[in-house]
Amino acid sequence: MNLSKKQIFMNYTAAKGLKSTRQRDIILDCFLSSEQHLSTEELYLKIKKQNAGIGFATVYRTLKLFAEAGIASEIQLGDGQTRYEHLHAGEHHDHLVCTKCGAIVEFANETIEQLQKDVAQQHGFTIVTHKLELYGTCAACTG
Amino acid sequence: MNLSKKQIFMNYTAAKGLKSTRQRDIILDCFLSSEQHLSTEELYLKIKKQNAGIGFATVYRTLKLFAEAGIASEIQLGDGQTRYEHLHAGEHHDHLVCTKCGAIVEFANETIEQLQKDVAQQHGFTIVTHKLELYGTCAACTG
DNA sequence: GCTTATATTGAAAATCATTCTCAATTAGGT
DNA sequence: ACCTAATTGAGAATGATTTTCAATATAAGC
Ligand SMILES: [Zn+2]
Ligand SMILES: [Zn+2]
Ligand SMILES: [Zn+2]
Ligand SMILES: [Zn+2]
Numbered sequence: 001m002n003l004s005k006k007q008i009f010m011n012y013t014a015a016k017g018l019k020s021t022r023q024r025d026i027i028l029d030c031f032l033s034s035e036q037h038l039s040t041e042e043l044y045l046k047i048k049k050q051n052a053g054i055g056f057a058t059v060y061r062t063l064k065l066f067a068e069a070g071i072a073s074e075i076q077l078g079d080g081q082t083r084y085e086h087l088h089a090g091e092h093h094d095h096l097v098c099t100k101c102g103a104i105v106e107f108a109n110e111t112i113e114q115l116q117k118d119v120a121q122q123h124g125f126t127i128v129t130h131k132l133e134l135y136g137t138c139a140a141c142t143g
Numbered sequence: 144m145n146l147s148k149k150q151i152f153m154n155y156t157a158a159k160g161l162k163s164t165r166q167r168d169i170i171l172d173c174f175l176s177s178e179q180h181l182s183t184e185e186l187y188l189k190i191k192k193q194n195a196g197i198g199f200a201t202v203y204r205t206l207k208l209f210a211e212a213g214i215a216s217e218i219q220l221g222d223g224q225t226r227y228e229h230l231h232a233g234e235h236h237d238h239l240v241c242t243k244c245g246a247i248v249e250f251a252n253e254t255i256e257q258l259q260k261d262v263a264q265q266h267g268f269t270i271v272t273h274k275l276e277l278y279g280t281c282a283a284c285t286g
Numbered sequence: 287g288c289t290t291a292t293a294t295t296g297a298a299a300a301t302c303a304t305t306c307t308c309a310a311t312t313a314g315g316t
Numbered sequence: 317a318c319c320t321a322a323t324t325g326a327g328a329a330t331g332a333t334t335t336t337c338a339a340t341a342t343a344a345g346c
Contacts, residue, residue, distance in 0.1 A: 161294090
């Protein structure tokens with residue numbers, strides 16, 4: 001599956017006339033081998049440990065590129081930092097966030113998704129995206 | 144109802160040993176007489192027109208205070224600015240946002256709210272707050 | 287009303303995440 | 317190898333918000 005993400009990115013850059021560079025390879029490998037929901041800075045620091053000399057501007061630019069290419073998606077979890085997660089074609093999920101330990105749990109609920117569409121339709125809206133986040137404490141942190 | 148919001152704020156500041164000032168009065172009046180979902184800057188500009196000499200730092204501070212006092216709540220609608228809306232005790236709603244014209248429509252759906260609680264419980268989470276926003280185009284903006 | 291301790295204010299500086307600028311470097315086609 | 321366009325890194329710039337701090341205003345206490 002990592003191979004296919006790489007492939008998708010290759011295709012995207014090729015189609016756009018973009019070049020393949022050492023930096024982009026390193027950042028992609030690091031992103032693909034990372035757990036989910038890493039912030040740009042977290043990924044930057046992780047990369048820096050293994051490969052000095054990659055500027056943070058490049059990491060910012062490259063993550064945006066991943067999102068454009070459709071292999072990553074940006075999420076905003078209320079802590080002021082943009083995070084990126086792996087995007088699997090056709091899949092969607094929302095997030096439960098523990099405000100004590102920072103744990104992030106993913107969930108998907110078809111009924112909620114459908115109800116959102118209903119609500120939108122009732123108001124004449126055509127929905128493009130949505131954001132659903134539940135904030136609280138996880139089992140371990142709930143006293 | 145404006146009277147009672149003022150009352151709630153008075154009580155809050157009194158209980159906290161805070162002082163009542165000309166600036167806070169002006170900002171509160173302006174906030175209460177404004178449409179919903181104004182950003183801090185929008186409110187600042189509106190105030191400035193009527194009462195020169197109120198610094199933006201004071202507006203930022205005071206809106207935060209309103210939120211603490213329970214008469215306003217912060218919302219983040221993805222445009223990078225914090226907005227404040229009037230908070231009515233015990234009421235809750237979520238938002239539909241038109242990404243073309245900026246229109247914001249409020250909605251409340253009990254079934255969605257309940258399903259969120261169910262999801263949280265399934266994962267052992269105790270939910271404190273949540274955020275649900277549907278982004279798309281409103282009837283007028285949908286080609 | 288005057289004094290005093292404390293909260294508040296405005297302006298400017300500081301912060302923080304992110305983006306932009308630009309000169310130097312690199313990739314890829316010829 | 318040569319040329320052109322894309323890319324990079326460092327630092328400056330940005331934009332929203334927060335902090336700092338000296339000056340000012342408020343509310344007690346007398
Ligand atoms: Zn969803
Ligand atoms: Zn996720
Ligand atoms: Zn809700
Ligand atoms: Zn609202």
